[in-house]
Amino acid sequence: MALNKVSMLIMQVMIGTIFIDVVFCSSRSIATPIRGCNSQSCGDLAIPFPFGLDKGCYREPPVLFQIHCLKSTPYLFNSSFEVKDISVLKGEVTIILPIAQDCYSENGTQLTNGTRDVTRSLNEFFSVSYNKNKFYSIGCDNSATITGSRRDKNYTTGCISSCSYADEIDLKSCSGVGCCRTSIPRELVNYGLKLGSNNNHRSVWSFNQCSYAFVMQETAFKFSSFQEFNNDSMFPVVLDWAVGFNSCQVAIENMTTDYACKENSVCVNSTSRPGYLCRCSEGYQGNPYLPNGCIGT
Template identity: 25%
Template sequence: MTIQYSSYVVTVTLLLLVVAAASSRQKLSMAAPTTLPGCPDKCGNVSIPYPFGTQDGCFLPGFQIICNHTFHPPRAFFPAEYFRSGPDMVYSKPLIRTEHVYYNNTQNGDDMPRGISSFSPVELMGVSVAEGKLQVRAPFCYKCKLNETHHSYRNTVLIYFPDRSPFFLSEQSTVLMGIGKYPITAEQRSGPSCQAYVQSLDQFVNGTCSGQGCCQATMLPQTHYDTVTMESHDHNDCTYAMLVDKSWYSFTSLDLDGDVFLRRNNASGVPVAVDFVITNHSCPRHGQQVPEGYACTGDNTICVQLPLDDDNEGYLCRCSQGYQGNPYIQNGCQDINECEKPDLYPCHGTCNNREGEYECACPAGTKGNAKEEQCTEMFPLPAKEAVGKLYMHHSMIHTPFISSAIKHIICML
């Protein structure tokens, strides 16, 4: 009877383990959604998570993206719209404007400048809904004169997002940067400028941007658009100025030689970090009815209120602690299995994942906070030795009693 009962327990236990393993595999195989049902989630190699979208009904107002299939692979752009009103250009959508100046020696020896202005849509390179950030591609200013007969000069770059739009040039991630061997001043429409030059060839340090060959200045907060210009002396060399995501560029002295930087980056441009926010709304107060159009619709989400200029209101959606994914859609925030990410969620003991959190316990016989430090044994070595000696002494005296007790137990089974 005892053997049959044990077999039954083992069988049920194995079945439960199989079901649990199957459920675990099913949960892992279900990828978290990134956009609304029926909406494309990619344009070429670029992910398009909601609130962004490329089709009607797939995006929030102001977050439309145009997927241009004339490129291979397709590329993602913000819709552009601009028109001339008298002598001025009027912009109503995100865009980039550049001004080039070309110098060509005439037969009379005059260096006559030729200026050209151009407009282009803002290209989207990537989106992080978790951080409320995106990367866009932008050109940069340069002045290159490599010989006496021809040199080119892109003297102005405007990166423009309309006022009261959901987008700001990122104050934390985007910087104004200047690169040059000879004195260069990189300037922005609003905010500080910076100066770079090489005083001595042994003074600049690769990887740093402190003025020797490379300089940088911060952005003003909540800047919808900015214009980059540069001033530099006339030398047979190249100098550069740009708004750029500071995590992308690491200064190297190789970029001071000739047009190395220009040839490497002119076609592709440089990444610029942009923050986005849900504008013209605020987070509902505790107990308040959720307003119409509220964006944090998914489970396990929180609303983060953001102060904006011009008496405007805005907020971001985040996944609650212990969850990750897209907080702007239903079921977008899913549980993090912290036990699979020990680098982010340390555990020096036994890890057990739970919904929205995880437990980390010290093994039996040890103690401590296993999430923060190594567990320590509950009994020091001297105590162990003393217990061991006492046990050996007790065993030598009472061995017959222990043996008979064991035999008695076996007989009972």
């Protein structure tokens, strides 16, 4: 009888150990959602943490991570910037921005204002991605400039495009004949566009009455004619984001509850702007900003 009691006690301990192991393994392998924030989405856009819709469902500050949902359309914080995509892995947000347009009558009278202050309400937490976007100028008699600020200093660049006949236009290569493009600098936090014309389009008006200027995600540029542009055109622009403004070394040395990288993740310095990003450790995948968000593969 005593032996049976000992055997039963051993069995209970073993079962308890197995139960503890199951619970422990489950806690490591299942991503824990933020309470009450299980299905954050707006329209067709899934919104991954640290971004979110409601207070408590996004990481502070709200001017970086809050998404405002209006009639099933997501906007970056409380702005007019419509969000098309969010990448936690790359530290990117793709938004839709307007173009600048400069149009003339047949006698050379300017019909539109060829300037546009595109990103006035953007803030220092976002930078226009210098390696994903290009500045474009479209038209046969135009010079275009982009002026912005980076590290509290102003920056201006631009390009000139021209052509004499409609059959010369080459938007595909965008090499200066009806289309030109140039790179933008790192950490550009806002920008404005300005268009000008040498001859007010008088010599090319029969096939090109307007010029256009815009920043656009380079891989999305797939145009063949001027007719594809108008004053209502909106194009995708990739923004870089990161957590805070400190490097990983500083963030880890001063580690508090504000440190963003959770279990089974590593901190990496942003290569495009100040701040850091989180990545799941090797052998794990998921969302490194969520508790237990990186799941073993």
